Amino acid sequence: MTAAATNTDGEVLLAVENISLAFGGVKAIADVSFDIRKGEIRAIIGPNGAGKTSMLNCVNGFYHPAQGRITFKGQTRQRMRPHEAARTGIARTFQNVALFKGMTTLDNIMAGRTLAMKRGFFWQLLRHGPALAEEIEHREACEEIIDFLEIEHIRKTPVGKLPYGLQKRVELGRALAMQPDLLLLDEPMAGMNVEEKQDMSRFILDVNRRDGVTIALIEHDMGVVMDISDRVVVLEYGRKIADGAPEEVQRDQRVIDAYLGVAR
Secondary structure (H helix, E strand, O other): OOOOOOOOOOOEEEEEEEEEEEEOOEEEEEEEEEEEEOOOEEEEEOOOOOOHHHHHHHHOOOOOOOEEEEEEOOEEEOOOOHHHHHHHOEEEOOOOOOOOOOOEHHHHHHHOOHHHOOOOHHHHHHOOOHHHHHHHHHHHHHHHHHHHOOOHHHOOOEHHHOOHHHHHHHHHHHHHHOOOOEEEEEOOOOOOOHHHHHHHHHHHHHHHHHHOOEEEEEOOOHHHHHHHOOEEEEEEOOEEEEEEOHHHHHHOHHHHHHHHOOOO
């Protein structure tokens, strides 16, 4: 694997400014700021409980921060619902796979095309005329994604019958079907063996380079993070402790201490 092309001076696609989030008296995120530049792979790392998934949940509207603001494609907001985030170009995969287990691989990926379909429910129910032509068009797009992810052999298999690594790949396919500007990946390689991680890393790099999709990535495998990320932000107990190029973050004593559990 080789690192993605660094975009150190690129246009800011998403800016997180002074975000704080609490559950009862527990602060999950405390005054965190960082940005994601167009075309880069931006890693968000930290020990368990650092607030990484909570941050992604704020970005895509699942959580609403108590303080701060998020600016995406020049539009600033404090509150957004997940479907609104999806419409603006933010797609998401989850730490725990969130698929329709009784549906096939193809149908799960087709679900990602829902927002792009223009024909109403009545036309889709009839599957005739313009609605049929539209469905064929979107199925062709999904078949291209299936080919790209090398999962042709499971296109008609219910995803509930698939091993975990392939389910992760299908979930990535569904997110790609949304044609996002920003792709949020929450531990896309969790539970995978070395070969599966290599494949997933290759797909992520290809999506970034081939399609120009900006990616925010949560990942615990530091080898993967250092190989494919342009920049890394590090959280610990909901606070930002480091931000910079992978090699800089790797040498930061605060990051080393956080991962080693050094007492303060």
